[in-house]
Amino acid sequence: MSASGLAAQFTELVLAVLLAPLLTGWVNQCRAWLQNRSAPGLLQPYRVLAKLFRKEVVLAHNASPLFRTAPYLIFGCLALAAAIVPTLGTDLPLNAAADAIALVGLLALTRFFTALAGMDVGTAFGSMGARREMMVGFLAEPALLMVLFTASLISQSTSLSTIVETIAHRELVIYPSLAFAGVAFTMVSLAENGRIPVDNPATHLELTMIHEAMLLEYSGRHLAMIEWAASLKLFVYSCVGIALFFPFGVPPGGDALGIVLALPVLAAKLAVGGVALALIELVSAKMRIFRAPEFMGSAFLLAVLAMLVHALLES
Amino acid sequence: MLQHYGPQVINLLAAVLLLLAFAMLAQRRILSLINLFAAQGLVLFLATALVAALTGQTHLYWSAGVTLLLKVLLLPWILHRLIRRLNVKWDVETLLNIPTTMLVGIVLVILAFNVAAPISELAGTVTRSTLGIALACVLLSFLMMITRSKAVPQVVGFLSMENGLFFAATAAVYGMPMVVELGVALDVLVAALILGVFVFQIRERFDSVDTRHLENLKER
Numbered sequence: 001m002s003a004s005g006l007a008a009q010f011t012e013l014v015l016a017v018l019l020a021p022l023l024t025g026w027v028n029q030c031r032a033w034l035q036n037r038s039a040p041g042l043l044q045p046y047r048v049l050a051k052l053f054r055k056e057v058v059l060a061h062n063a064s065p066l067f068r069t070a071p072y073l074i075f076g077c078l079a080l081a082a083a084i085v086p087t088l089g090t091d092l093p094l095n096a097a098a099d100a101i102a103l104v105g106l107l108a109l110t111r112f113f114t115a116l117a118g119m120d121v122g123t124a125f126g127s128m129g130a131r132r133e134m135m136v137g138f139l140a141e142p143a144l145l146m147v148l149f150t151a152s153l154i155s156q157s158t159s160l161s162t163i164v165e166t167i168a169h170r171e172l173v174i175y176p177s178l179a180f181a182g183v184a185f186t187m188v189s190l191a192e193n194g195r196i197p198v199d200n201p202a203t204h205l206e207l208t209m210i211h212e213a214m215l216l217e218y219s220g221r222h223l224a225m226i227e228w229a230a231s232l233k234l235f236v237y238s239c240v241g242i243a244l245f246f247p248f249g250v251p252p253g254g255d256a257l258g259i260v261l262a263l264p265v266l267a268a269k270l271a272v273g274g275v276a277l278a279l280i281e282l283v284s285a286k287m288r289i290f291r292a293p294e295f296m297g298s299a300f301l302l303a304v305l306a307m308l309v310h311a312l313l314e315s
Numbered sequence: 316m317l318q319h320y321g322p323q324v325i326n327l328l329a330a331v332l333l334l335l336a337f338a339m340l341a342q343r344r345i346l347s348l349i350n351l352f353a354a355q356g357l358v359l360f361l362a363t364a365l366v367a368a369l370t371g372q373t374h375l376y377w378s379a380g381v382t383l384l385l386k387v388l389l390l391p392w393i394l395h396r397l398i399r400r401l402n403v404k405w406d407v408e409t410l411l412n413i414p415t416t417m418l419v420g421i422v423l424v425i426l427a428f429n430v431a432a433p434i435s436e437l438a439g440t441v442t443r444s445t446l447g448i449a450l451a452c453v454l455l456s457f458l459m460m461i462t463r464s465k466a467v468p469q470v471v472g473f474l475s476m477e478n479g480l481f482f483a484a485t486a487a488v489y490g491m492p493m494v495v496e497l498g499v500a501l502d503v504l505v506a507a508l509i510l511g512v513f514v515f516q517i518r519e520r521f522d523s524v525d526t527r528h529l530e531n532l533k534e535r
Contacts, residue, residue, distance in 0.1 A: 174324060176326045176327045176331075179327060179334065293414075294413060301417050301420075302334075305424065308424060309330050312444060313444050
């Protein structure tokens with residue numbers, strides 16, 4: 001562990017937490033442009049967060065302490081997940097402690113607490129949302145693991161730093177298995193972030209909503225934390241996607257100059273990713289909820305295929 | 316540059332071919348199915364042309380050209396015309412539900428990879444590792460023919476099976492002799508035309524192109 005590594009780790013964490021709403025704002029803006037609407041400002045998510053932090057918290061009478069602590073737990077888990085993913089340098093102190101499997105575990109923990117908090121007050125919508133979220137989650141998680149395992153097989157390590165270093169800094173090799181894994185990962189991240197083919201983050205229609213249904217009882221700063229965590233989740237998934245499939249431009253060590261140089265590259269990649277997400281959401285239609293298992297099943301099969309193709313073509 | 320990255324790009328194209336085979340297996344819309352078939356033809360064309368450039372086998376350029384002309388342009392056009400004249404835009408009906416079909420598909424891929432492994436050991440071509448993928452594409456197209464109940468998806472499955480065979484020939488021995496290739500290409504074209512007529516006949520007889528009606532032909 002070095003001082004520059006610590007600096008890279010700290011910069012990365014602070015940047016992720018501060019910039020995550022900006023990414024959400026950018027995706028919303030792109031989506032509005034593509035749909036020929038006038039777009040909300042790029043800073044709109046920050047304004048929403050500021051508004052929610054000023055508002056009073058209204059709690060149900062039977063809300064347990066779990067209901068009140070869940071937003072902070074969820075936010076903490078996702079902040080930690082954001083710190084694990086190497087975006088600005090590969091020499092991160094946290095990387096020794098947590099690898100790709102720990103990352104999936106952290107994401108599972110956030111889902112678990114979101115679902116528990118959704119059921120805590122005992123409203124019908126909360127339980128329904130929690131059930132649906134778990135239904136999507138239990139299929140998305142193995143697919144995500146398989147995607148990460150494919151990348152791990154290529155680099156012979158489950159550490160995300162090693163994966164990035166193998167793909168970005170060794171001799172350029174074309175990995176066909178990553179093409180499969182990339183498609184599977186896109187499907188998983190669409191489902192996990194509640195984006196359009198599976199869920200619509202802008203809807204509050206009771207028949208279709210998944211993620212929003214669990215948050216209906218939240219208000220004030222709790223809701224702000226959860227909204228912020230949702231942006232952070234999108235940010236984490238984008239960064240994992242960049243780390244696995246387009247890690248070029250991440251500096252090998254963790255020195256200050258490298259971090260400064262890696263920043264505009266990361267910003268450009270995230271901006272392109274945001275446009276791609278908006279495009280996917282534009283061209284696809286929301287699925288019936290019972291199609292979601294089939295969607296996630298396809299993602300899982302593609303991830304398995306990625307491993308098979310790796311065994312056939314790259315070993 | 317070409318000698319170094321060429322085989323890797325061929326591997327990538329082979330993987331895309333397998334991806335498209337799975338996409339066809341999961342596809343419910345008939346129009347998208349035909350577009351996927353055209354995309355598969357395009358990938359096959361690129362792969363064949365690249366193998367030709369890598370190995371200097373000029374006859375492969377010809378077969379790549381035939382692929383482009385026949386499978387990317389002519390056959391999709393014929394199929395589009397066919398479904399326009401049949402006026403069918405329905406969702407494809409499957410006999411097995413799609414997730415089960417995909418699972419069976421995975422099993423087939425594992426089988427194909429294992430069966431092809433000893434054969435590709437013997438082959439001396441730069442593309443030998445893709446033989447398993449080619450075999451998997453053939454089996455997946457075959458699965459698609461079995462699990463679809465309407466005639467047009469079955470025709471598309473037949474044509475995409477030929478794509479897989481063609482790729483297998485390129486992967487194992489740098490393509491078949493030109494005479495055989497032209498013969499097969501002509502065969503496929505004629506088959507598509509005949510099957511087109513056949514589909515019309517089925518519809519005229521039963522007011523539907525569901526091939527399950529063919530089982531009712533016996534006298535009562």
